[in-house]
Amino acid sequence: MSTPLLERFIGEARDLLQGAASGLLVLERQPGNEAAINDVFRSVHTLKGSVGLFDFPAFTKLVHAGEDLLSVVRAGQLGLTSELVDMLLDALDQVGAWIDSIESSGALPAGADGVSKEMTAGLRAALPADFGALQAGAPAAHAGDLSGIDWLAALPETDRLAAFAAAMGGAEINAVEYVPVEDCFFSGEDPFILFRQLAGLHCLAIEPTEAWATLDALDPYRCILRFRALTTAPRTEVETLFRYVVEQVRMAPVPPHALVSVTGDRNGGPVYGDFVAEARQLVAAADWPALRRAVDALLHITGPALLLASALRWLDAVLAVPTPNPNWLNALVDCIATGETDLHPLAFPPPPPAPDSVSPLPSRPALAPRRTGLGGISPTAARILESQRTILGLPLPAGGLGARLDSVAQTVANLLAAEARRAADSTAWTAAVDAAMAQDDIQPVLQVLDHWLLVDDGSAAAAMPASGDPARREHPGQEIKQANRVLKVDQAKIDTLMNLIGELVVSKNSLPFLAKRAEQVHGSREMSREIKDLHAVIDRLAQEMQGAIMAVRMLPVSEVFDRFPRLVRDVARKLGKHIDLVIEGADTAADKNIIEALGDPLLHIVRNAIDHGIESPEDRDVGGKPIQATVLLRAFQESDQVIIEVVDDGKGIDPEKIKESALAKGVIDEERAARLTDQEAVNLVFMAGFSTAAQVSDLSGRGVGMDVVVNGVEKAGGSVTIASVKGEGTTVRLSLPLSMAVTRVMVVEAGGGMLFGIPMDHIAETVRVHHDAVRRLKQSEAFVLRDAIVPLIRLDRLLGVESPAWFGDGSEEDAVLVVRIGGNVVGLVVDQFREGMDIILKPFDGILSGIGGYSGSALLGDGRVLLVLNLKELL
Amino acid sequence: MPFQFAKNTVTAGESCTVEDALPLLEFLQSHRGAKVDLGPCTHLHTAVLQVLLAAKPKIAGLPKEAFLARWLAQALGPPVRKTAK
Numbered sequence: 001m002s003t004p005l006l007e008r009f010i011g012e013a014r015d016l017l018q019g020a021a022s023g024l025l026v027l028e029r030q031p032g033n034e035a036a037i038n039d040v041f042r043s044v045h046t047l048k049g050s051v052g053l054f055d056f057p058a059f060t061k062l063v064h065a066g067e068d069l070l071s072v073v074r075a076g077q078l079g080l081t082s083e084l085v086d087m088l089l090d091a092l093d094q095v096g097a098w099i100d101s102i103e104s105s106g107a108l109p110a111g112a113d114g115v116s117k118e119m120t121a122g123l124r125a126a127l128p129a130d131f132g133a134l135q136a137g138a139p140a141a142h143a144g145d146l147s148g149i150d151w152l153a154a155l156p157e158t159d160r161l162a163a164f165a166a167a168m169g170g171a172e173i174n175a176v177e178y179v180p181v182e183d184c185f186f187s188g189e190d191p192f193i194l195f196r197q198l199a200g201l202h203c204l205a206i207e208p209t210e211a212w213a214t215l216d217a218l219d220p221y222r223c224i225l226r227f228r229a230l231t232t233a234p235r236t237e238v239e240t241l242f243r244y245v246v247e248q249v250r251m252a253p254v255p256p257h258a259l260v261s262v263t264g265d266r267n268g269g270p271v272y273g274d275f276v277a278e279a280r281q282l283v284a285a286a287d288w289p290a291l292r293r294a295v296d297a298l299l300h301i302t303g304p305a306l307l308l309a310s311a312l313r314w315l316d317a318v319l320a321v322p323t324p325n326p327n328w329l330n331a332l333v334d335c336i337a338t339g340e341t342d343l344h345p346l347a348f349p350p351p352p353p354a355p356d357s358v359s360p361l362p363s364r365p366a367l368a369p370r371r372t373g374l375g376g377i378s379p380t381a382a383r384i385l386e387s388q389r390t391i392l393g394l395p396l397p398a399g400g401l402g403a404r405l406d407s408v409a410q411t412v413a414n415l416l417a418a419e420a421r422r423a424a425d426s427t428a429w430t431a432a433v434d435a436a437m438a439q440d441d442i443q444p445v446l447q448v449l450d451h452w453l454l455v456d457d458g459s460a461a462a463a464m465p466a467s468g469d470p471a472r473r474e475h476p477g478q479e480i481k482q483a484n485r486v487l488k489v490d491q492a493k494i495d496t497l498m499n500l501i502g503e504l505v506v507s508k509n510s511l512p513f514l515a516k517r518a519e520q521v522h523g524s525r526e527m528s529r530e531i532k533d534l535h536a537v538i539d540r541l542a543q544e545m546q547g548a549i550m551a552v553r554m555l556p557v558s559e560v561f562d563r564f565p566r567l568v569r570d571v572a573r574k575l576g577k578h579i580d581l582v583i584e585g586a587d588t589a590a591d592k593n594i595i596e597a598l599g600d601p602l603l604h605i606v607r608n609a610i611d612h613g614i615e616s617p618e619d620r621d622v623g624g625k626p627i628q629a630t631v632l633l634r635a636f637q638e639s640d641q642v643i644i645e646v647v648d649d650g651k652g653i654d655p656e657k658i659k660e661s662a663l664a665k666g667v668i669d670e671e672r673a674a675r676l677t678d679q680e681a682v683n684l685v686f687m688a689g690f691s692t693a694a695q696v697s698d699l700s701g702r703g704v705g706m707d708v709v710v711n712g713v714e715k716a717g718g719s720v721t722i723a724s725v726k727g728e729g730t731t732v733r734l735s736l737p738l739s740m741a742v743t744r745v746m747v748v749e750a751g752g753g754m755l756f757g758i759p760m761d762h763i764a765e766t767v768r769v770h771h772d773a774v775r776r777l778k779q780s781e782a783f784v785l786r787d788a789i790v791p792l793i794r795l796d797r798l799l800g801v802e803s804p805a806w807f808g809d810g811s812e813e814d815a816v817l818v819v820r821i822g823g824n825v826v827g828l829v830v831d832q833f834r835e836g837m838d839i840i841l842k843p844f845d846g847i848l849s850g851i852g853g854y855s856g857s858a859l860l861g862d863g864r865v866l867l868v869l870n871l872k873e874l875l
Numbered sequence: 876m877p878f879q880f881a882k883n884t885v886t887a888g889e890s891c892t893v894e895d896a897l898p899l900l901e902f903l904q905s906h907r908g909a910k911v912d913l914g915p916c917t918h919l920h921t922a923v924l925q926v927l928l929a930a931k932p933k934i935a936g937l938p939k940e941a942f943l944a945r946w947l948a949q950a951l952g953p954p955v956r957k958t959a960k
Contacts, residue, residue, distance in 0.1 A: 195946070204946045208925075208928065
């Protein structure tokens, strides 16, 4: 079963795994790298989320365990050790294997459950002991902390009283603020209903975060609500509930006394002097029942809207426990005595019950950092001003003006002070208040407030982008809006496109033939010229198309390089060597086929470098080298070649040792060994069946040596060179064509008019050799080219074609193509040289694929098939 | 039909989903002063709630469902008395 969804998942999962693995390696080196841990965590988390869409329980469990472990690491509860990284990488590998299996068979392999169980147990065992209980079922969600809850006093008193009672009963109160992102409705969230599932909800205030737009301009699907709640649910439960939106939720424990705030109309009731005196005595005597009775009695005869009633209700609430806190009681009684509208009387007593967890004046410190300076005020301050304005606008009870004005005046003055407004503002305010008092009319005050609100609306809004609350402004939705501009296209489609373009190039090449025909057969020179013009245009377009499709197929070498950090780390750990892998030029691009062809050879070279090149730390120490060895992986472009170098600072290759070893293995004979230069000796490592490793390890040295590398690279049209300085290190250099799609060949004629293509890379030069100059050495021929003897091979004979009988004198010349194959120079006798051309090489397939000696075929412009020779196989 | 739109009143259905926010808003935009009866409602999507909060229509009846009744009363204010016919 392979659904499009599953296919997408497989692709994504691989990317995620790669991301997680490379992140882990970064982390191992820099354990404190927060970006890396977040990346890894996000990758694994996303993977867990996507695999949940399918029915692969073993997979899900393992990823989940990994995620749990990472979350603990992220929270700083657990240090990331190399063992831990090993474990996680193993888990990722396992997951990668499962993904392969899912891709091929659509299901997990048999036994996956057992493997998963084992690995999951291993991962879980690494978790801190208390983790299981904490995380049962909950993903690692951590809501942000609320700093300075400045909105408690704004909650309805009844709710606060209820929460307070619960707190007195031993419950822990948490304040939760949830500001959903604006586009949350589009992701199927329903913030309000989330609160329905929240146990122990004592208060839920739902407010807009900004002023409502007019009804006509309202966008019903842009969420601008803010939810504030008090709950007795423990933090973990809240986090579980809000786990999908946890970054939008902030919460903080609320000490009970922070809930207490006395509000209400402070005038309009008698002064309970008697009660105050009595209450103080009762508090001193700790006679709680009596005090409670007194409070109850008084509460019955006090108007519920009054400040006093509020204070009494709080007194009652504080007294509800068997042993009330006398400080709190005193503070509340003081509040009654003075009639001060003190928002949080209980925060003031010198020994508050939990001094470190109290913010004495919750609303004001929150304002201070937000002041916006010249003219602007913080949104909170604007809200306060607005509410004061509203209070003033309310219908007045008779004679209540003085009291109300007083309280508003005080609030605004405090606000001005907190906002550090210009002195002029304060002066204006005082003047307005005085005027209002004098006239017994609130108009002057209203005017000032209105003026401020008007001006400040503008300036505050202007100041918002710069100084506004960043947490609320920059929600991740913006990233989503910048649509992903990257297309993931199946490679087969690109290949088809490339083939089509290739055919276009071929058919375009037939136009010159047509032009020739027009001229020669039909005698129309003009027609011929027009066709040629047309050909030039199509030629240009075809070339551009070809360039474009090549660019599409270009991949950065990082595709291959990315797996090396992991590999080097693993191998180095296994061998007990300390190796630092440096990667340079990872963004150098080359054709996808080239990049893919690079993988295995590079793997081999790097393994070789680590296994044979780099010495053990002890040896390095003795040799005076830093213990940490360096392997440099470097890629760069050189004309139309990509060069990849693997440089190590290990012990280098000892030419003498190579010679000995080669002799011992019978790769060369003694005579030849004596003649070898050091460089030639080093090059011996490329020969088949050569391995110098003293002992066979499981990493390299399995009898397949560098010859595998050479074969791989040459198959992709590249070459390998090696340079080494004994004791200082080795450099292996691969050079590969940027693109394999177009091959430049030289067309030659052989076998009596047959055409063959010979890859240009191999051709050193073309010469004409007099028949007399050809020397026969037994069966073989040779000639002298610039003082060097070059063996001569006849292509006809090589291909088994009857060579035409030759009757002529010695003054005739042979056309000789001097080719260089694997360091040997050979002269190839052909009938005739033709032109060089760019062709699109198509390897043989089907029944022809078994034929050796040819690397493929190409179509010529006149419709003939050109066979391209693979000289390496032929010679 | 989650919302039933009458001449000048809207009656909520049992479940008011996110799709209902727009029709409700459109009705309230064209019928200023319309009343909303949430009585039968047992599920109210946040988007609908937001429309109600923004438009501040007269609430003819609050939901009977406990959670909604408790917190909507606070958010939307007490229901208006039915005016005598």
